[in-house]
Amino acid sequence: MFDGVRDLYNKTILERGRKPLHMRALADYDATAKGDNPMCGDRVEVWVKLAESGVIAETGYKARGCEISVVSADLMVEAVAGHSPAATRALFSSFRQMVETGICADCAKALQPLQPLSAVHKYKSRIKCATLPWHALIAALDGTTASVSSEGGST
Amino acid sequence: MIDLARIRADFPILGETIRGKPLVFLDSAASAQKPRPVIAAMVHAMEHQYANIHRGLHWMSERTTEAYEQARDAVATLINANDRHEIIFTGNSTGAINLLAHSYGRGIMKPGQAVVISEMEHHSNIVPWQMLRDQHGIELRIAPITDAGELDLNAFEALLSDGRVGLVSITHMSNVLGTYTPAERICQISHAHGAKVMFDGSQAIVHRRIDVQALGADFYCFTGHKLYGPTGIGVLWGKRELLNAMPPFMGGGDMISSVSFEASKWAEVPHKFEAGTPAIIEGIGLKAAIDYVQAVGYDAIAAHEAALTDHALARLGNVEGLTILGRAQDRGGVISFTLAGAHPHDVATLLDRQGIAVRAGHHCAEPLMRRLGVDSTARASFGIYTTPGEIDALADTLEKIREFFT
Numbered sequence: 001m002f003d004g005v006r007d008l009y010n011k012t013i014l015e016r017g018r019k020p021l022h023m024r025a026l027a028d029y030d031a032t033a034k035g036d037n038p039m040c041g042d043r044v045e046v047w048v049k050l051a052e053s054g055v056i057a058e059t060g061y062k063a064r065g066c067e068i069s070v071v072s073a074d075l076m077v078e079a080v081a082g083h084s085p086a087a088t089r090a091l092f093s094s095f096r097q098m099v100e101t102g103i104c105a106d107c108a109k110a111l112q113p114l115q116p117l118s119a120v121h122k123y124k125s126r127i128k129c130a131t132l133p134w135h136a137l138i139a140a141l142d143g144t145t146a147s148v149s150s151e152g153g154s155t
Numbered sequence: 156m157i158d159l160a161r162i163r164a165d166f167p168i169l170g171e172t173i174r175g176k177p178l179v180f181l182d183s184a185a186s187a188q189k190p191r192p193v194i195a196a197m198v199h200a201m202e203h204q205y206a207n208i209h210r211g212l213h214w215m216s217e218r219t220t221e222a223y224e225q226a227r228d229a230v231a232t233l234i235n236a237n238d239r240h241e242i243i244f245t246g247n248s249t250g251a252i253n254l255l256a257h258s259y260g261r262g263i264m265k266p267g268q269a270v271v272i273s274e275m276e277h278h279s280n281i282v283p284w285q286m287l288r289d290q291h292g293i294e295l296r297i298a299p300i301t302d303a304g305e306l307d308l309n310a311f312e313a314l315l316s317d318g319r320v321g322l323v324s325i326t327h328m329s330n331v332l333g334t335y336t337p338a339e340r341i342c343q344i345s346h347a348h349g350a351k352v353m354f355d356g357s358q359a360i361v362h363r364r365i366d367v368q369a370l371g372a373d374f375y376c377f378t379g380h381k382l383y384g385p386t387g388i389g390v391l392w393g394k395r396e397l398l399n400a401m402p403p404f405m406g407g408g409d410m411i412s413s414v415s416f417e418a419s420k421w422a423e424v425p426h427k428f429e430a431g432t433p434a435i436i437e438g439i440g441l442k443a444a445i446d447y448v449q450a451v452g453y454d455a456i457a458a459h460e461a462a463l464t465d466h467a468l469a470r471l472g473n474v475e476g477l478t479i480l481g482r483a484q485d486r487g488g489v490i491s492f493t494l495a496g497a498h499p500h501d502v503a504t505l506l507d508r509q510g511i512a513v514r515a516g517h518h519c520a521e522p523l524m525r526r527l528g529v530d531s532t533a534r535a536s537f538g539i540y541t542t543p544g545e546i547d548a549l550a551d552t553l554e555k556i557r558e559f560f561t
Contacts, residue, residue, distance in 0.1 A: 001555045004174070005508050009501075014560070018496075040500050040516050041524070041531030064530055066498035067560075123504060 007119035008126070009067070016116075017067040022077040026060035034147040035136030042069045042129055046136040055084050061133060068126050072117055073133035079113040085141045092134045099130045157451065157459040163540050165190040165447075176510030179545045184330055184358060184489045184536030185514050187383045189444075196443035197385060200436050207432055209409055223435050226442035227425070230390050233445050234375060235366040241398060243391040243425040244433055248357045249279040251376035251391035252324065254428060255353055256283035258401040259322065259374075266292030268321040271314050271350070273298040273306055273336070274526050275329045278519040280355045284324065296320065300526065304332040304481025308340060315348035323352045327359035327375075331518045331534065332481035333464070333489035335359065342371035351397065357381055361538070362460050362487045364453035367392055379437065383539070384444030388437035391428070398424040405430040448539075456539055460488045463537050463546065470550035471535075476557050480527055488537035491518070494553060497560040499533040505556045506533075511549055 002009070026047035035044040042065030051057040059077045063070045079095075080088045091110050095117075098104040102121035104111055120130045128150035139148045163169050166188045171178045180188060200222065206215035208223050231239040245251040260270070260283075270284050270293055288295040298311040306325075314320065323345045328335050338354060345352045353374035356365055360377045367375045374397070378389040393401075403410055403421055407430035412420045421427045448456070467490055471477055476495035494502055503515035514534045517524045524530060535549055 001552070002505060002508065002559055005505060008504070009559070017560070038517060038521065041529075042500075043530065066500035068501070126500070126504060129500065 008123055010116055010119075012116035013067060013071050016071040016074050020063075020070055020074040022060065022074050023062060023070070024060045025062055026058060029060070031140040031143065033136045033140035033144055035132045035139070035149065036147045037065075037069075037128060037132055037149055037151045039151050040066065040129065042066060042132055044069060044073055044133045044136050046073070046133060046140050048137065048140050055082050056080050056088060059137065061136075063133065065132070066126075066129050068117070068120065068129040069132050072114075072130040075114050075116065076133050076137060079110065080137065083110075088141065089138060092131075092138060095134065096131055099127050157455045157539070159459075159540070159542055162190075162451065163542075165192070166540050167191060167194070169540060173510035173512075174508065179509075179511040179548050181535040181537065181541065181545065181549060182512045182514050183361070183538035183541070184381070184534065186380045186386070187361065187538050188540065189385070189440075190383055190447050192447050193384055193440050193443045197436050197440040200439045205436070208435055209426070219435060222442075223433070223438045226438040226445075229442045229445040230392075233365070233449070234360070234392055235368055236392055237368060238395050240424050241392050241395050243393070243398070243428045244438060245376070245389045245391050246387060246434070247380070247389040248355055248376050248378040249283075249389075251378075251389050252280055252353075252355065253283045254391055254404045255322075255324070255374055255376075255393075256287045257404040258428070259351075259397070260284070260287040260293060261291050262402040263397075263400060264291070264293055264321040267294075267319065269294035269296050269314075269319045271296045271298055271311070271320050271323045271325070271345075273311075273325050274300045275304070275306075275332060275334065275520065275523045276326055277330050277355065277357070278521070280324055280326060281522065293321075294319070297522075298325070300334075300523075303483055304329070304334050304527075305483045305485075306334075306336050306341070308337070308344070311341070312344050312348075315345060315350055318349055320345070320348060320350040323350050324374075325352070325354060327354040327356045327365075328362070328487055328489070329481075329520075329523075330358050330489060331491050331520050331523055331532070332483060333358075333486040333491075333536075334481055334483035335363075335485040335487060337485070338370045338372065342373075346371070358487070358489060363457055373397060379441040379444065382441075382444055383447060385434075385437040385440040387434045388441050395424065398428070401428075403427050403430070407431045409433070451539060459539070460537055460541075463541055463543065464488045464490070466543050467535065467537070467546045467549075470546055471553070474550055474553045474557065477553060480529070480532055488541070489534065490536070491532040491534045493529060493532055494557060494560075497556055499531045501560070502533045502553070502556055505559065506549070506552055509548070509552050511545075511552060513549070 351373040499515035
């Protein structure tokens, strides 16, 4: 019955949704921020630990929300490991392009861990679910204290 | 009994297919679909009978004024208002509640008085009162609901016992739980403690005959687009002596009897509250919607929807892992639910792929979501055109979704 949605709800998404690999709070962290999409009820909190070199050593998150937002957070943790804040922002920019348009022009190796979310662009109402944890991560790196959202027009 | 096939034939959109599957529209509580007579009336107005109203001396203006004012008569009859001048057109229910919060809240109530709302209000019946609280020194009190999702009448009465409550503004039917509130009792209790009562009837009037005088209400509001009419038009009804005492909310054309640069005189109700060119075509559409509903008849509508709701509660109740929120004795065709192991948004996406439209989210009722201990729910809501087969399709698909995620 749901063959048509296997592109979005693929094996990775379903498995990770059932059993996220990286959902945990960090006790020792350098930055943290919250993301909140009140219209759908998706919430995420992100913690980041930086290495001495300034790259991301570890990312943790807690999420309450739909499959797409939770799995996006889980995959994000893997994708940003070892990235500098600048590289993380660039990666988000490519990721956002992929989930908004389906086109990933410079679909570099860095985007590979995020490929399971490549069909999100076909589900317009779900793009904001995929980008919410990234908004929280970038907010943490920026030192933003207010909760951020991907609702209200801008994903 | 209702002739479902004939009714469905009146709603052109129900013939649409979504990705090759017939549209199963279970989101009428957000906004209902429109029958052909509503569409035709609005098109007819624009093609044959349109000009600005209440001011022209020419044939077109006179005829358009007449058509628009017939909508006021239709509303007055629909809710059994004592007087057609008690019908004020607004943009929607939100507009009606804001009008009341300004004109009654700031114009009549005094700082130190209180407004009571309930725990199961739509944001539109929360935020205007918070603004009144913050700007005018009015206390805002929240009447709790029980775990069954019904108004706790004892706690409600206790909130009024100090006599400081000037106004109770409460839903007549929850847009999340489908619960009807006991309107007559609310009015009796409120009046005994000196408070006036406003009902948000946005959902209730779609499903039940509303008699504002029999309820004992002081104010009542609803919106056209949920009642099979167009967007952009809603109604505030109020008792005439209350409306007469209230200052206007917005100033402008149409609401004055005379204007000079020193001062202006207000028009009589309802025009005092209807500044500016109104939603003329939408008013004409609303009249067609009311005529349609009246022709089907509220007895038939209520019987149809009660049967649908019973059927849905039974079918959905049998879906493994599905929890229905609220179990009020007196409830209608709005059912919120969660499905274990599947977030409401994922549920809605998968339903959508089968052509089934439900709402998922907080339903503009975040405080109620917190009270129920959930972040969001999926909601199926029924209309005059909903069939038992559509509810079966929903239940069958939810079973499959449950399997999909486990």
